[in-house]
Amino acid sequence: MAATDIDVKYVAHLARIGLTPDEEVKMSAHLAGILGYIEKLKELDVTGVEPTAHAVPMVNVLRPDVVRPSLAHEAAMSNAPAKANGLFLVPKIVE
Amino acid sequence: MLNQLTISELTSRLARRDISARELTQACLDQIARVDGTVHAFISHDPADALAQADAADHELAAGVTFAQKPLLGIPIAIKDVLAVKGHPLNCGSKILGKFISPYDATVIEKMKAAGAVVFGRLNMDEFAMGSSTETSAFGITRNPWDPSRIPGGSSGGSAAAVAADEAIATLGTDTGGSIRQPAALCGCVGLKPTYGRVSRYGLTAFASSLDQIGPFTKNIEDAARLLGVISGHDPKDSTSVAEPVPDYVAALDGQIRGLKLGLPKEYLIGGLDPEVKAAVDAAVKQYAALGAEIVDISLPHTDYAVATYYIVATAEASANLARFDGIRYGQRVDGADPIELYTRTRGAGFGAEVKRRIILGTYVLSSGYYDAYYLRAQKVRTLIRNDFLNAFKQVDAIITPTAPTAAFKIGEKSGDPLQMYLSDIFTISCNLAGISGISLPCGFTRSPKLPIGLQLLGQPFGEATLLKLAHAYEQSTPWHREKPAPIA
Amino acid sequence: MEYEAVIGLETHVQLNTKSKMWCGCANAYGAAPNTQVCPVCLGLPGVLPVPNEEALRKTTLTGYLLNCEIPRFAKFDRKNYFYPDAPKNYQLTQYDKPTTANGFVEFEFQGGLARVRITRAHLEEDVGKSFHFDRNSGVDFNRAGVPLMEIVSEPDITSADMAYEYLNALKDILLYGGVSDCDMEKGMVRCDVNVSVRPVGTQELGAKIEIKNMNSFSGVRRALEYEIPRQIAVVKAGGKLIQSTRRWDDTTGITEEMRTKEHAHDYRYFPEPDMMPLAPTDEWLAEVRKLVVELPLARKQRFIREYSLPAPDAETFKNDVALGNYFEPLAKQSSNPKAVANWVINNLRAKLTELNEREKTEQSELGIEPADLQLTTLADLKFPPAALLELVGLVEAKTISNAAAQQVFAEMFATGKTPAAIVQEKGLAQVSDTGAIEKLCDEAIAASPGPVADYRAGKAAALNALKGYVMKLSKGKANPALAGEILERKLKG
Incomplete structure (x- = not known):
């Protein structure tokens, strides 16, 4: 099992969550406690055990290729924080 | 008072036209006006819209529509703030959704509307269903109707408190690790978590996709059976919903439990179990024996690993599920010079501490180099936990446990220590990992203060009918479900 | 390095x-x-x-x-x-x-x-x-x-x-x-x-x-x-x-x-x-698996092999699937698939392209958007595929000359009439009557002293000019091979 220290700043950036320095400190302490507890899974021998992704296993759940009505444009945009010319506006994307 | 009655009592009176749906809905609205200042089960509700639906139900009743056609006609049912209702706010107990109004109905809402229910209100909850006390809501805390200085449980605290305080006839909640059963236990009502796949999740804002299920909170078992019958069934919009036929759950409530086997898992006698809770559950076990059920000692050997497994699987899934709350297409945006700055500010300001903690934990366990050690291992342990239950169900028809190790705790008592809060879900979490069904029903009270104690029954996958039958037989032989919380009377 | x-x-x-x-x-x-x-x-x-x-x-x-x-x-x-x-x-x-x-x-x-x-x-x-x-x-x-x-x-x-x-x-x-x-x-x-x-x-x-x-x-x-x-x-x-x-x-x-x-x-x-x-x-x-189709390269190779096509023709049919699909059933019925390919590629495709260009211009002038243009395709042709086969057959049998065949094709493309009907209507059948051609050859020799002198001086190619003259006189109906033979005989004699 991995080490229980965690680079909160890095992981918070991956998750795109801004943290204040104070939040970072508290978060580190709490996560260290939780990760320490989670270490107990290391006690178990899971050799040869299949992982469970779904408790009720099924396969090939598919839909037919049929067109259904979309939302009206106004409804689609109704919750947009910023919009113009039918587009959702965002700060300039710099590649 | 009409708002104190059950669905079965109300439907016969509505059918006789003794009462109108409008009077009934008004009774619930009056109760909200009277007690919700204290309880705060609702984030918001729209009385005019509820009354309009009630009037429509009265028209249908007048036109001869029957309860066979629309089993919930005119019954006011309130909704947890995590389920999408067209034209109404959807906030998931969070600031981040801002003024979001849902442009669509969840499948369960469509089904409830088709069954004639008066669908109303936004019930308070832990933010994004992450919590066991409803204290993480961005809309204030909900208080336990039995003792307003205490939490109602969570995450569906509003759903449980509203039923306990007779502010709605029934409510819908969601359960990812106990979020229906634990608040039901702590508020003294019935809460049912169906088998994974029994009820469509379409329109349920996902916390942990492989664990979440929608279920009813009711005043008694028969109402739970009625509501489950309405919301269950296969949905082509949810790939994980199962095409298993929906039986007549009410018909299963025949009291015939003689010879059914109830398993008593030895792993559930943990240190932190409150003596009064233990005594109440022991008494319930005796009561079952007296009713003719056979009690069998069983073992669920991987129980001790369930909380750790859960906090890996659930947070990993949540870290991706909650990525869509970014302030681009909807929600409360905090602007930035570029998209990255917009994201970090929006999400930094919009999410509360518990949600941030779980997203960061989930992001970490999936990050490069840690996947196998955490996520993959947790999925394997999940297999072991599920196998524990499947093995047990070879011997028994259901498993009997406490729902929570203690009765309702004080507001603020555990909110500083997330791990202690997580560990209080020890009895409910395995059920979601295994994907099986579970129910909590009242089985007594602590002495002082008088707080409800919940009994949990866990059933086979798609074993809800047996679960309801067992719960109903116990309920009918005990007085607990008739008690009402004194503090708000 | x-x-x-x-x-x-x-x-x-x-x-x-x-x-x-x-x-x-x-x-x-x-x-x-x-x-x-x-x-x-x-x-x-x-x-x-x-x-x-x-x-x-x-x-x-x-x-x-x-x-x-x-x-x-x-x-x-x-x-x-x-x-x-x-x-x-x-x-x-x-x-x-x-x-x-x-x-x-x-x-x-x-x-x-x-x-x-x-x-x-x-x-x-x-x-x-x-x-x-x-x-x-x-x-x-x-x-x-x-x-x-x-x-x-x-x-x-x-x-x-x-x-x-x-x-x-x-x-x-x-x-x-x-x-x-x-x-x-x-x-x-x-x-x-x-x-x-x-x-x-x-x-x-x-x-x-x-x-x-x-x-x-x-x-x-x-x-x-x-x-x-x-x-x-x-x-x-x-x-x-x-x-x-x-x-x-x-x-x-x-x-x-x-x-x-x-x-x-x-x-x-x-x-x-x-x-x-x-x-x-x-x-x-x-x-x-039932939806699996022949791959482009396999198709090209097969067309070369089965129909003795030159690579460029096979490449054309690989790239233009519809044209290839039009060609293939005709090729199977023809004794000369190469000739069929020539007609399909050089005449049919050219005519269709020309028509499509005209349709585009006309419809654009009417304000029709590019996405909504209605263009004639191989499926909309006025004549059935068998007609093309018939036309190739007429040329093969020397019933009509190549030049006449071009006329027939233009007419069947425009009207959908059968080649036989067009040949009949326009009197395009090749003349193989020796007497009639002899007369035309005499006329040609009389009217072309220059080429005649050249030919007699040893320039064999000058015969083509005379042959062309005969074809012109016959309005394209004379059998060119026969005309050549007769001219040769007359000039040497």
């Missing part, structure tokens, strides 16, 4: 399903922004994806066409990254269990056959489209959730030209299979290019440099024509290449390093919990 390039391509292809990958919104190009969106493809809270069976079928079919294995277990995964055009901030894709794997593509290259191995062809979803303005950007989610197939090649490509030919071969195969419309203008095929260089004879790969988001095959070729020498120059000068991402600028014709704010990518792949895995059954695969 000599260096060689090592190139692998990741080609993204939009599948031509009716609806999107996870929802019922139309998969159609060109609608007004954010009008083909719904709660699912906008990533609203609470929605769930349900995979489109047709998209899976088309991906599986592509697997068969690219000689891939079709594993009995596949699944979708979440690829986590934040970007404004990604509604969920994760992309659903197939990470470690793709629907198809381990195939290859064969194509003609530099006079021989080249083979590029295919690592996998997997299914994923497209993202929205961004528009950039002075101070901000805007996103249209109509394209979000369109089924996208990613075809990953092994690094078997060694030059810009080979990359170009590989892409064309791939496109032909996808068009043949009917899985994508492959319309480059509409962004239906996009490419990421991975290229490195190494000393010839070594096996170790150099630093991989990715050129992202190419949207034309010629762009890929030009970018590689620039990038390969650039990399070689760097290493020859003692420089060191590092793994990086570059952008091709089509106007300046150079690649430049992309300065992304985000350097560390950690996509945190994990199995999509909202969907169930895929385990194709024997029955389902057998149904897909």
Whole structure:
């Protein structure tokens, strides 16, 4: 099992969550406690055990290729924080 | 008072036209006006819209529509703030959704509307269903109707408190690790978590996709059976919903439990179990024996690993599920010079501490180099936990446990220590990992203060009918479900 | 030291399903922004994806066409990254269990056959489209959730030209299979290019440099024509290449390093919990197998072999599938498939192109949009295919001359009348009556002293001028061979 220290700043950036320095400190302490507890899974021998992704296993759940009505444009945009010319506006994307 | 009655009592009176749906809905609205200042089960509700639906139900009743056609006609049912209702706010107990109004109905809402229910209100909850006390809501805390200085449980605290305080006839909640059963236990009502796949999740804002299920909170078992019958069934919009036929759950409530086997898992006698809770559950076990059920000692050997497994699987899934709350297409945006700055500010300001903690934990366990050690291992342990239950169900028809190790705790008592809060879900979490069904029903009270104690029954996958039958037989032989919380009377 | 390039391509292809990958919104190009969106493809809270069976079928079919294995277990995964055009901030894709794997593509290259191995062809979803303005950007989610197939090649490509030919071969195969419309203008095929260089004879790969988001095959070729020498120059000068991402600028014709704010990518792949895995059954695969078509290269080779066509004709029929499909049943019935091919390619196709051009001009003048033009196709011809066969037969039997045949074809194309009727009506049957031709030959000799003198002086070619004169006099009906014989006899005699 991995080490229980965690680079909160890095992981918070991956998750795109801004943290204040104070939040970072508290978060580190709490996560260290939780990760320490989670270490107990290391006690178990899971050799040869299949992982469970779904408790009720099924396969090939598919839909037919049929067109259904979309939302009206106004409804689609109704919750947009910023919009113009039918587009959702965002700060300039710099590649 | 009409708002104190059950669905079965109300439907016969509505059918006789003794009462109108409008009077009934008004009774619930009056109760909200009277007690919700204290309880705060609702984030918001729209009385005019509820009354309009009630009037429509009265028209249908007048036109001869029957309860066979629309089993919930005119019954006011309130909704947890995590389920999408067209034209109404959807906030998931969070600031981040801002003024979001849902442009669509969840499948369960469509089904409830088709069954004639008066669908109303936004019930308070832990933010994004992450919590066991409803204290993480961005809309204030909900208080336990039995003792307003205490939490109602969570995450569906509003759903449980509203039923306990007779502010709605029934409510819908969601359960990812106990979020229906634990608040039901702590508020003294019935809460049912169906088998994974029994009820469509379409329109349920996902916390942990492989664990979440929608279920009813009711005043008694028969109402739970009625509501489950309405919301269950296969949905082509949810790939994980199962095409298993929906039986007549009410018909299963025949009291015939003689010879059914109830398993008593030895792993559930943990240190932190409150003596009064233990005594109440022991008494319930005796009561079952007296009713003719056979009690069998069983073992669920991987129980001790369930909380750790859960906090890996659930947070990993949540870290991706909650990525869509970014302030681009909807929600409360905090602007930035570029998209990255917009994201970090929006999400930094919009999410509360518990949600941030779980997203960061989930992001970490999936990050490069840690996947196998955490996520993959947790999925394997999940297999072991599920196998524990499947093995047990070879011997028994259901498993009997406490729902929570203690009765309702004080507001603020555990909110500083997330791990202690997580560990209080020890009895409910395995059920979601295994994907099986579970129910909590009242089985007594602590002495002082008088707080409800919940009994949990866990059933086979798609074993809800047996679960309801067992719960109903116990309920009918005990007085607990008739008690009402004194503090708000 | 000599260096060689090592190139692998990741080609993204939009599948031509009716609806999107996870929802019922139309998969159609060109609608007004954010009008083909719904709660699912906008990533609203609470929605769930349900995979489109047709998209899976088309991906599986592509697997068969690219000689891939079709594993009995596949699944979708979440690829986590934040970007404004990604509604969920994760992309659903197939990470470690793709629907198809381990195939290859064969194509003609530099006079021989080249083979590029295919690592996998997997299914994923497209993202929205961004528009950039002075101070901000805007996103249209109509394209979000369109089924996208990613075809990953092994690094078997060694030059810009080979990359170009590989892409064309791939496109032909996808068009043949009917899985994508492959319309480059509409962004239906996009490419990421991975290229490195190494000393010839070594096996170790150099630093991989990715050129992202190419949207034309010629762009890929030009970018590689620039990038390969650039990399070689760097290493020859003692420089060191590092793994990086570059952008091709089509106007300046150079690649430049992309300065992304985000350097560390950690996509945190994990199995999509909202969907169930895929385990194709024997029955389902057998149904897909029925959709397998002959590959373009195989068709070309077969046309050369079975109909004795020259390579350029076979190539024409490979590229123009409809024309080839028109040709093939006629060729089977004809004793001279080569002649049939000539008629189909040189006359029929030319006439049809000419007509289509006229239709385009006329309809554009009426204000009809390019997408709504109604053009005549092979299926709309006024004459049945058998008529063409009949026409070829008339020429073969020397019933009409080649020149007359051109007239007949023009008439049947315009009116749909049968060749026999036209020949009859216009009196185009070839004259093989010796007496009549003798008279015409006498006339020609009398009227052309110059060519006659030339011929007698030993210029054999002068006979053609006289023959032409006879044909003209006969209005094209005289049997040219017979006229030649008679003229020769008369001039020598």
